[in-house]
Amino acid sequence: MKVLKFEDLIVWQKSIVITVKLYRHFEKHPDFGYSNQIRRASVSISNNIAEGFDRSTPKDFNRFLYIAKGSCSEVKSMLFLGFQLGYFSDLEMHQYFTEVDEIGKMLFGLSKSLDRKN
Template identity: 85%
Template sequence: MKIIKFEDLLVWQKSIDITVLIYKHFEKHPDFGYSNQIRRASISISNNIAEGFERSTNKDFNRFLYIAKGSCSEVKSMLFLGFRLGYFSDLEMKQYCSQLDEIGKMLFGLSKSLKIDY
């Protein structure tokens, strides 16, 4: 099946899912700086996938996938900080990290499938 719009990409769908979870988790959180940054980083994953998909070349798309992967790692790093600050339970931490690991692997796989020659 040929993907004709970014919304059909499973990795984009999963990145939206984690963003919704993070937004809901921090809906009324008192640490505005932290919650704002983790929200922005999580949004960046799906936005970079979408923006890259709409670029004219696989090379451009690949660049945006790497940016999305970086944002994925930023969210995960913030989760570790949030966990140490008591913002997440053990179970939440494991679930969120598992989802981010899966998204990261999917981004890597999608990037590899583009077969970019540099």
């Protein structure tokens, strides 16, 4: 089955879900610098998937998937920092980290499948 639009990609859907969760988690958080950065990094995941999908070649798409993967790593790093700062409970940290890690693995898999097609 060929995916015709980025909205059909499960990895894009999951990236939107985690972004909404993080936006809600930090809606009224006093540390604007931190909350703004983790939200921007999470938005970057879905935006790079979308932008890359609509590029003209698989090679272009793959480049944007690598950027999205980098944004995933940034969110994970921010999660570790936020946990150390007391912004997340143990359970929240585990849940967010697990979701972001899964997205990263999905991006890696999608990237590898594009490599095999080239």
